[in-house]
Amino acid sequence: MPDPAQVARLAATQRAIAAVWRLESAKIVAHIARITRDVGVAEELAQDTLLVALQRWPNEGLPDKPAAWLMTAAKNRALDHVRAAALHARKHEELGADLEAQEAMIVPDFVDGLDAARADDIGDDLLRLIFTACHPVLSTEARVALxxxxxxxxxxxxIARAYLVAEPTIAQRIVRAKKSLSAARVPFELPAPSARHxxxxSVLxxxxxIFNEGYTATAGEDWLRPALCDEALRLSRVLMGLMPEEVEVLGLNALLEIQASRAHARTDxxxxPVLLMDQDRSRWDLLLVRRGLASLLRIAELxxxxxxxxxxxxxxxxHARALRAEQTDWTEIVALYDALCQLQPSPVVELNRAVAVGMAEGPAAALALVDELVDEGALANYPWLFSVRGDLLVKLGRLSEATVEIERAAALTRNERERELLLERARKLSQH
Structure with a gap:
């Protein structure tokens, strides 16, 4: 019979490894990719290093500096790989890659007192990795998975659980993404300034x-998938730290921080689901709100x-500045949507603008805008189009029509929580 204390120690070690890996894996893959010049190879070597840690650390105990151990072990594997490839191919350019890889080793490992120049190297590596993983040569699904x-x-x-996709499907997407990057000879480097925007x-x-899928799941039993929101928020913070002067990087971070602040209030x-106007705003995370507003302030300063x-x-x-829903400045929101429609027109943006117009000018004005979208047909399978139309009809006292629209929205959604919310709304309306 297993010793309970030993089992507990093993479990604790595995949790510690998982936590370190979640924090450090991107840095490790990024640095190895700089050595190997191949994201696919770098990810495989990093995974091999993780496997060694999982095998050794439970017996030997955690090293004093787990992140430094993982980085050093992975770099050694990368150097071995480059040397073996150069020896096998006997090509001058590959021998040159070996020399470049060895030069990459002539820097201090992750130790206390890491100098600023080395920190910049890690930042550059992460930025290269972000731009490579999100390269437009890949499909959107492949970019997200990678x-x-x-x-x-x-x-x-x-990833498969988060997106309700079979694990082999996600595995194939990742493998194909890495092969596509290799086949297209996508270099592990920052794009030239002319192509960077x-x-x-694509990166943004x-x-x-990723955040949107976590914030309102497309399908399944859960309204929220917090792990995806957390990952997207973390990535936006990393990117903001690497590109602090980019307005859209700051804008995305501000948007995600403020949206994430509502997470605890979005379900009972x-x-x-609890929709925005019905949420208990005392449950909003004020720290995240402040972080988002700070990013907006930085945009204004630029x-x-x-x-x-x-x-x-x-x-x-x-919305964040309104202590109560009725204090929301809908006129300002309409003006911002007007600017957004000019800059990035889309039927979904037009629908959101119509909601704001309904709050600022009344439901009749909004319904005219929504009916135009219905006639255009671009959102024919978008459940929120009919949900919004149903809400406007309720406000206009046209309850039987509203019931039909909300039931139509329920039939279109693939999220079970959203469907339950809509069907309950339709049931209550039908009783009037």
Whole structure:
């Protein structure tokens, strides 16, 4: 029979390894990728290093500096890989890569007193990794999966659970993504300044998509997937630390901080959704609100033109500044949506603007805008279009029509919590 104390120690060690890996894996993969010039190889070598730690540390105990142990062991594996490849191929350029890799070793490991130049190297490596994982040569699904794997440190099983996708499907996406980067000869480097803005848009999109899937799950039993929100928020903070002068990086961070501040108020004790206007605002996380507002203040100090994420952050801030729902400055929100529609027009943005118009000018004005979207047909399978239309009809006293619209929204959604919310609303309306 296993010794309970030994089992407890083993479990504690495994938790410690998992925590260290979640924090350090991106740095390790990024640094190894600089040595090997191949993200796929770097991720495999990092995983091999993790496996060694899982085998040795439970018996030998945690090293004094687990992160430094992992980094050093991974770098040694990377050097062995480069030397073996150079020896096998006998090519001058690969021997040159070996020399470059050895030069990368002539820097202090992660120890106390790490100098600023070395810290900059790690920052540059992380930035290269972010831009590589989110390269436009990959599909959106592949970018999301690879980013969560390389930068979030999530396992294939964790990503599959988060997106309600079969684990082999996620594994294939990751493998294909790494092969695609290799086949396209995507270099492990920052894009040239002329191309950086285009590539940055891809990076921001991936982080935004990850957060949105966590904030309102597309399908399944849960309204929220907090792990995805946490990972996206962490990535936005890393990116903001690496690119503190980029308005859209600051804007995305501000948006995610403020949105994440509402997480605890977005469900009741039974896990059922609570919509924004019904939330107990005392449950909003004021620290996250302050962090988001600080990013917006930094944007204002830079005095640069606002982009889509900064404008959305401004809308989120209007809600955050209102202590009660009825204090919300809907006129300001409409103005921000007007700017967003000019900059990044889309049917979803138009729908959100219509909601704000309904609050600022009344439901009749909003319904006219929503009916235009219904006629256009671009949101024909979007449940919130019909949910919004139903809400406006309720305010106009057209309850039987509203019931039909809300039932239609319920039929379209793939999220079970959202469906329950809508069907309960429709049931109550039908009783009037």
């Amino acid at each position: 980013t969560l794997r390389l930068l979030g440190g999530l396992s294939t099983a964790e 285009e590539r940055l848009a 999109e991936v982080i935004y998509l 004790r039974h896990g059922r 005095g640069k033109e606002l982009g889509p994420y900064a404008l959305q952050a401004g809308i989120a801030a209007c």
